[in-house]
Amino acid sequence: MVGYARTSMEYFFNFEKIAYLKGKRPEGCILCLIRDHSDLVQDLTVYSQDGFSVSLNLYPYNPGHLIVFPHRHCTDLREFHIDEQLALHKTLSLALSVLDQEYHPSGYNIGCNMGLNAGASIEHIHYHIIPRYPREIGIAELFAGKRVLVEHPLDSMERLQRAFAEKAEETANQP
Secondary structure (H helix, E strand, O other), rough: OOOOOOOOOEEEEOOHHHHHHHOOOOOHHHHHHOOOOOOOOOOOOOEEEEOEEEEEOOOOOOOEEEEEEOOOOOHHHHHHHHHHHOOOOOHHHHHHHHHHHHHHEEEEEEOOOOOOOOOOOOOOOEEEEEEOOOOOOOOOOOHHOOOOOOOOOOHHHHHHHHHHHHHHHHHOOOO
């Protein structure tokens, strides 16, 4: 019988995320509320243009963990018009360039969970970009079996807002 190995890894719990997953969140779509600059949600947007926004993930796996989402409420990527597909690709490419410049990761996890049963906690379609680094294990994992986030999301937001503005201006006239 094949089983799963148990690990002694512990995690720092984020009780706000647990409350969020259990339904303690504002009425309506979180990403639509962010798009509309509602006071009901924390807005960590670092860039917005061509019908898409780039925001830091409120519960990041690594510094620079971004979400890219359309301003138009969609639940399925097949709903995108051709111009939205192009704008999404341009926005994802811009985000990768900014993250390369600011964080110098060695790789990325990029993807979306489409549908609640696929793991999406938000029905509005969005793409995660998670920077990855060699030997991500840190001292807390080694000695205490815990993972530590090394940059506060608000610091990431300020850093990336500045970098997106600069990089978007550089690439504005490129085909």
